[in-house]
Amino acid sequence: MTDPSERTTALRVAGADAAGLAASAERDGVPVVAVGSTGARALEPLVVATHEGTSAFVPNADADDVAAAVDALADGTLPDADARVDHDEVQASLPIPSIEGFAGERSVLARCGWTDPRDPDDYANAVGFSDADADAVLDAAEGLRGRGWGDWCADEPYADLWAGVRERDGPTSVVVNAHGNPGDALLLESDPFAVLDGASAAARAVDADYLYLYASEADEAALERARDAAAARDYGVPVEVVAGPDVYRAAEPTMAIEAIEGNHRLEARLRPPGPEVEGIYGNPTVVHTARTYAHLAGAIHGDAPETRVVSVTGDVADATTVELAESDTVASATAAAGVDDFTAACVGGKFGGITTDLDVGLAPEDLDEADLGTEGVVEVLGEDRCPVAFVGQRTNVASETNCGRCVPCREGTTQLTEKLRDVYDGTYDEGGMTELMGVMESTSICAFGRDVPRTVRTAMREFDDAFEAHADGDCPSGTCAVGGTQ
Amino acid sequence: MSSEHADRADAPPLTETIAPGTATDPDVKSAEEATVTVDGQDIVVPEGSTIIEAIEAAETAGEVPALCYYDRDSPEAEKIGPRSECRTCMVETDEHGMVPSCSFPAEDGLTISTDDEAATEARDVNLDLVLSDHNLRCTTCGKNGRCELQDAAIDNDVEEPRYGVFDDREAYEPLDDSSDFIQIDRNKCILCNRCVEACNDVQVEGVLRMEGHGADTRIGFQNGSETMEDSTCVSCGHCVTVCPTGSLVEQGITDAATIPLPGFSQKNSIGKSLESTGKEKKGPMTRMKRDEPKDLTSEARTDENPGDWL
Structure with missing residues (x-):
């Protein structure tokens, strides 16, 4: 080279x-x-x-x-x-x-598309691999929060949890969960050494014995770069790359652990205690996204701007991933992706919140206040889309792809889908749906079942008229067959 | 010599593994003796307890069905659950908000309310969700009168379940009547997983498993067979003893509790059944689990292909 x-x-x-x-x-x-x-x-x-x-x-x-x-x-x-x-x-x-x-301006994505993802020297020259010791890593991690639903500490600080894991007995594991999110897959594909720099620092901080890079089998480039990078140098801890099935639920932290353990069927584990106590093979495990480790690597090297990696998907030519300041807005992300006309956006991943107002800050607090998700994915619903059909289809997907373990998620998504179907038959049971969604949110085992209601709830609020119109036999966007005509 | 072994080709290798298809849960029990408050009463529970032990020891203000929780006082029963799938044991705590009592550690000092409004609603809704996927033909069911779901529904004053009951004949799975010892009616299964744990964790037979996902989640066989007859079942019967509903019933008493109405029986309640082929005597005690694990990657519905809507 x-x-x-x-x-x-x-x-x-x-x-x-x-x-x-x-x-x-x-x-x-x-x-x-x-x-x-x-x-x-x-x-x-x-x-x-x-x-x-x-x-x-x-x-x-x-x-x-x-x-x-x-x-x-x-x-x-x-x-x-x-x-x-x-x-x-x-x-x-x-x-x-x-x-x-x-x-x-980019910070964690700075080298994506610039440095050679196959050459550790390129990263070493551009940034340099950190050899910060455990205390220095924990200091750098102070105040940083986990990013994305695949992160066990999503939107929460993780430094204290790491300090606890460090004290716990047993062979400890660090998991890089890059499953499903386009930003995480991009980091593994284009700058795997930054992710490994952060993750190996984490391994020193929690005194880990194993480091796993986990991604969807659909993200072939990410897996290939991860395998090459894992073999390219010594990270002070054995690094293994594991491909998980190409299904949304496989990113849930405990299902990621099940996949890494080699289970042929993935379902959520009970909690508490969480993986920080009993994770891989029952031993202490920290699970964070690739974004979380890349931001940590930046912080260790003294570059820790408050930015968010945001991917724009849905009715766009191709997924676009950008990095924006937390003080910036969802609208800046969609503008960068060339989105002009749209019906709405599903902000915050597959089960994010539906909104027509994209002038919302990217900080977790701002998104939360607007009842939107923090997954870092904005799914655009194009001009001709019907929001009522969208949430019906999305809920239907939830009923078919959940892990099948707990009743509020397994049966709740099925009944919620039925109630959304009933809207097309003239019955809009707002009260019944609100009751059902409340129980799904408060009693589902994992974030899958807890997040599904957000998409429906926000759409009902944002497009109340469209729901009423469907119940009256009319689809305002003209795309649904309603009123018993189908 | 070789001909002597030909008829034992199905004998399992000693390295055969058990694959129940379920997650490896953490230990959710308390590490030490604890005093907790349940609806104002101080209750002491020993080490190794979850909140439900305290609830059972108290006079509770609210009805807590805890339907899927398997509560028998034996070392074997300890190996079954908590699965915490039905979420009809939700209670409110001052310290952690709403939690599932069957699978939450009984920490010292917890303050627990069973009659909290949101927790009560959660238990009611979740019990109704269980009923929504249950074929409620109690009158032809062999477990009528000794069914934990029936008891829970009666104790919880269920008059009319919010989401109806599983009553779509098209969607019914056929009765599996192929075994001489155990009948399976999956239309009454609540997926509590007790049978899978009895089969794998207590009897260590490795016959039953949880399979599928979403609405297609079901109890199946680790060798991939469609029927009990073709499974590796040794007919020990433990699964039947732990089943809370009429999903697993001993042959011979499948109609024992039915109400005698001419023309109506458990057997014809579904209208379709899988029968014994009668093709052979049982071969080796346990056959080889010959199938590969189910392919996780092919899920028919995705966002790109959301399937039929409406």
Whole structure:
């Protein structure tokens, strides 16, 4: 590998198919690097040609574009591009172009699409692997909170829990849960060494004996990069990569543990006590998302801005992941993804809250106050979507894909789906649905059953008229067959 | 020599593993003796207790069905549950809010209320949710009068369950009448998992398992067979003794408690049943569990393919 610090002229090809394109363009004198996704997947393969402190961006590149860009660099010039950004001669992070798909300054995503996710030296040069001892790690973790529903400490501080785990006997495990969330998968795919830097620091903090990287089998690039990165150097603790089934519930922390243990069927475990007492094989285990560890790595290196990794999915060309300040809004994320017209957004993951008002802050407190979720995923419902049909379908999916263990979730989602069907037959039982959802929230074993009601509740509030109209035999968006005509 | 072993091809290897399909729960019991307050009464419970032990020792203000909780005073019973699936044991605590009493450690100093309004509503709603998926044909059921769900519904004054009862003939699973010893009626199963634990954790037979997910969750067989006859069951009967409803009943008494109405019986209550093939005498005591674990990855419905709506 070329010494990255000497890479003042280089061609980077970002995206899932980057390796093939990059290989086709090998040429003497011009380093061509297949980097991971930048998060702006709609633009990929994205060619970034860098020469003497300027980078040129060519989105949706084919082999001809790559060849032209290499030719230009070989001639000491830059290719025709959609955007150019001036930056330092020796640049450690992706310069952010003014193209739809990008937004804001990056911290934890800084190296996604810039450094070589296969080369630990690239991370070592750009940031450096931390050797902070347990106390220093716990100090850096002070005040940081877990991110996402796959994190056992979602929106909660975790430093005290770690200090407790450190004191507990038994072989201890650290789990990186990168299952399901596009931001977590992006980090593993494009900057796995940052995740491992944070996770191995966590392993020192809790005196762990094992470190597991866990991701969905559907995120093949993330798994491949994770396996390579795990083998690339010594992290002071054995690192194992585990693929979980491609189902939403597999990200729930205790189901992640079940998957890592190799159970062929996943269901939630009772709690308390939680994994910090009895986790993998009954031993103390900390479970956090890749985002949580990447933010920790930043904090250890003295870079801890209050930012959130947000992915925009749904009715968009392709999922877009950006990093925004917590003081920024959901609207900034959708704008970066090029969303103009929409019916609503489901904010906070699969069972997030439905809203038409995207002018809501990204801090967990702001999202919570608006009854939206903090998973870091904004699902856009396009112009022609019917919100009543959306929540019906989403609840139906919940009834078919829950783990099947507890009654309020297993039977509750089924009955909630029935009640949403009844709306189409003229009965809108608002009181009955509210009662049922209250019990699902207060008595389900895990976050799956506790979160499902949020989607329905917020939609009922935001689109009360549409629910009433459906019960009266009319779909305002004109997309549903109602009134017994189906 | 080899011909002598041919008829034992189904004999299980010694390394056969048990795969009940359920999660490995943490130990939810208390670490030391504790004094808790239940509806104003001080109750002392020994080490190894959950809140429900205190509730059972008290005169409670509210009715706590705790339907799926298996409460027998024997070392074997200790190996069954708490599954905490039915959530009809929810109570309010000052310290932790609403908790499931069957599976929450009895910590010293807890203040517990059984008649809290939200907890009472939660128990009522969850009991009705159990009934919503239960074929309530008590009059043709062999467990009529000795059914824990029936008792809970009566004690809880259930008149008309909010969500009705499981009454969709199209959706009924056939009766499994293929075994000479045990009849299975999954339409009455509440998925309490007691039978799976009795089979795997007490008898260590490894026959029954929890399988599927969501609305398709069911009790099945670890060898993947469709019928009891083709399973590796040794007919020990422990599953029947722990079943709270009419899902597992000894053959011969499946109609013992039915009300004698001409033409109506447990056997024809569903209208379809799986029968014994009578094809062979039982082979080796336990057959090989030959199937692969179910594929977790193929779930028919996803967001991209939400399936039929309406």
